[in-house]
Amino acid sequence: MRLDSSVVAVGLLVLLAGCGGLSGGAPTTADPGTAQSPPGVNETSVAPRELANAHGSTLSGAPYEANHTTRVTFANGTVYAERTDAGTVVDGDHYAVATERRGAWTPVGIGSRVSYYADGETLQRLVVSWSGDSSVSPVRENTPSAVERLGLGDDDRLYQLLTSADETRVSVDGTNETSVTLGGARPVAPSYVSEPGPANATLQITSEGVVTELVVRYEATVDGERVRVRTTVDYDAVGEATVERPDWVETDG
Numbered sequence: 001m002r003l004d005s006s007v008v009a010v011g012l013l014v015l016l017a018g019c020g021g022l023s024g025g026a027p028t029t030a031d032p033g034t035a036q037s038p039p040g041v042n043e044t045s046v047a048p049r050e051l052a053n054a055h056g057s058t059l060s061g062a063p064y065e066a067n068h069t070t071r072v073t074f075a076n077g078t079v080y081a082e083r084t085d086a087g088t089v090v091d092g093d094h095y096a097v098a099t100e101r102r103g104a105w106t107p108v109g110i111g112s113r114v115s116y117y118a119d120g121e122t123l124q125r126l127v128v129s130w131s132g133d134s135s136v137s138p139v140r141e142n143t144p145s146a147v148e149r150l151g152l153g154d155d156d157r158l159y160q161l162l163t164s165a166d167e168t169r170v171s172v173d174g175t176n177e178t179s180v181t182l183g184g185a186r187p188v189a190p191s192y193v194s195e196p197g198p199a200n201a202t203l204q205i206t207s208e209g210v211v212t213e214l215v216v217r218y219e220a221t222v223d224g225e226r227v228r229v230r231t232t233v234d235y236d237a238v239g240e241a242t243v244e245r246p247d248w249v250e251t252d253g
Contacts, residue, residue: 036207038178043170046180048162054209055158063090063241066150070231072103072193072222080222081105081192085150088241093120096243097147105192106130116147117249126248136250158211161185161201177212178205185216193220193227210238 037043040050067086073079080103087097098115101107113128116139128134162168166184182201189196199218203211214233219226 037172038205038207039209041170041178041180041205043172046162046168046170048159051162051205051209052156052159055205055211058208058210059235059238061091062239063088063243064238065236065241067234068150068232070190070229072105072190072220072227072229074222074225074227079103080227081190085145087150088237088243089147089150090241090243093118094243095147096246097150099145115246115248117243117246119243119245124249126246134248136248157188160188161216165201166198176207178207179203180205187216187218187229189218189220189229193222193229196220196229210235212236212238 038051039054040047040052065088067084069082069084069086071079071082082101082103084100085097086100087095089095089097096115096117098113100113101110102112106112111127111129113126115126117124117126123139124136125139126134126136161182162185164184164186165182167182169181169183171179171181180203182199182203184198185201187196187199197219199216201214201216204213205211211233212235214231216229216231218229220229221227
């Protein structure tokens with residue numbers, strides 16, 4: 001199980017599945033500050049591999065809370081599809097995560113909400129159908145997709161997002177976080193959309209290299225109609241989060 005060995009890439013990279021595109025300008029600009037720069041980041045540039053590795057290694061083995069949401073909307077504001085993966089991960093054997101879906105697109109065979117709880121000895125799943133029926137069962141999956149999307153995977157997705165951007169801007173405001181804005185990046189789009197355009201992305205990065213917030217925006221096509229895609233990924237309570245047993249978990253006896 002690779003959950004506890006590289007905690008970042010997936011979440012961030014999947015997020016990158018949505019960015020719009022910044023317009024022209026110098027490749028990089030920066031506002032000097034007094035904060036310590038994250039690994040691979042200075043006032044004028046970003047080293048993609050160094051930052052991706054720092055993000056992954058810092059989160060590796062550290063408990064954290066995460067939220068990853070991708071929303072696809074039509075021009076009139078109608079939500080075509082929305083997926084949110086959220087929860088707490090301590091390591092590959094201890095976590096409580098859930099995936100919720102809403103919108104016009106309702107994939108067959110997948111519930112509106114699927115939750116997982118693992119305590120090192122058991123792994124249980126709660127499935128809530130679109131009609132509201134629910135069921136709990138033990139499962140043998142090593143890495144539920146919700147856990148993957150919350151940052152347990154390989155760091156290449158963050159790396160690819162950073163390297164695909166046409167424009168990178170760095171801003172240091174004197175606090176503990178550095179902002180990086182990307183333009184013209186290549187998004188990793190959901191399977192149900194086509195013709196994704198270039199993406200814009202904004203990253204908030206701690207001095208240790210953890211990307212605590214990622215927002216990606218871009219346009220794509222659904223059934224011949226253009227849609228807006230927005231993905232957000234947030235990490236919180238890094239090194240402090242704890243997993244609590246949900247009420248739905250079944251116990252022996």
